[in-house]
Amino acid sequence: MKKIGFLSFGHWTPSPQSQARSAADVLLQSIDLAVAAEELGADGAYFRVHHFARQLASPFPLLAAVGARTSRIEIGTAVIDMRYENPLYMVEDAGAADLIARGRLQLGISRGSPEQVIDGWRYFGYQPGEGETDADMGRRHAEIFLDMLRGQGFAQPNPRPMFPNPPGLLRLEPLSEGLRERIWWGAGSNATAVWAAKFGMNLQSSTLKSDETGEAFHIQQAAQIRAYRAAWKEAGHTREPRVSVSRSVFALVDDRDRAYFGNGQEEDQIGFIDERTRAIFGRGYAAEPDRLIEQLKTDEAIAEADTLLLTVPNQLGVDYNAHVIETILTQIAPALGWR
Secondary structure, eight states: OOEEEEEEOOOOOOOTTOSOOSHHHHHHHHHHHHHHHHHHTOOEEEEOOOSSSSSOOOOHHHHHHHHHHOSSSEEEEEEEEGGGOOHHHHHHHHHHHHHHTTSOEEEEEESOOOOSSTTGGGGGTOOOOTTOOHHHHHHHHHHHHHHHTTOOOOBOOOSSOSSOOOSSSBOOSSOOTTGGGGEEEEOSSHHHHHHHHHTTOEEEEOSEEEOSSSSOHHHHHHHHHHHHHHHHHHHTOSSOOOEEEEEOEEEOOSHHHHHHHTTOOOSOEEEESSSSOEEEEOOOEEEOHHHHHHHHHTOHHHHHOSEEEEEEOGGGOHHHHHHHHHHIIIIITGGGTOO
16 A cells, blocks of 8 residues: 655646636645545645745645645645744644644655745845854754654743743643654755654655766665665664655546646656756656556656655646546556555
8 A cells, every 4th residue: 555645836827827826726726636635535635835936835824724624634745945944933833733634744844945046045034054054054943843843841931921831841832742753854865865764754755856876766766765764774763664755647548638748758857956966857657547557667766655746737726636636546556556
């Protein structure tokens, strides 16, 4: 069995070709798609976070709204850029959203991706410390966030508070028990995957990673997952970790599918995410069901992962994306032993 969810980047544009023409459209449609996905039997509704862009940004109002409208499906992010986050305030937001969802939050965090603006985190009031890079700062924020989720008291109480305090040092509230074990790290390299394992975070690996060996993307990603699991075992954690990969997968079953994705990209691509980092971008999959099943059987990283996140073209609307998800769940997943 493999958990299957969707991942939406939450794009919106005023173009008449888009079904999501405003921020309100994409937020409300994201909720509706999560409800539809739950009804179809999908396991997860995940959302990307980008700042300074016509995409989903502040995640916690959306996560809380999805949690209030659904009852079973996992609700997550992939990923929140920790360079932009106040980790203490984030503990409160995450705790509230998880309580509303009754413990279904699966929170993906990371140091972030290439941005729309130069050093956007500076506008949010954050700056790397002496000798730190922005990536170091993001990981430092993550470590603080993880520590605060343990729920230990750390703040000295006021001797004359407005309301009575419990004894001892005070922690952040509301705290959602168990959320600490449902934090994921979006790793773009083998080294950051190993780092995530040491801190007891689950692993999210997307369709982009550092090109470290020159091999095909799915082979490099599978090696990343194996390195992560080895580091997890070495760290001595007692629970079993979870690993997700994301893919663009479209079964061509009607004229709409063929019109939208019939000429899709079927090869890995090489590029640079900054001046120094050579990256490999994983291929997408779009084919008739029989051929698609055979292609997916050869993807080593999907085989290694316990969770598959299907990236959805959210601007094509809720109905079409529900169709994409349903086709994978009913025509592809059973043939691959995922259902």
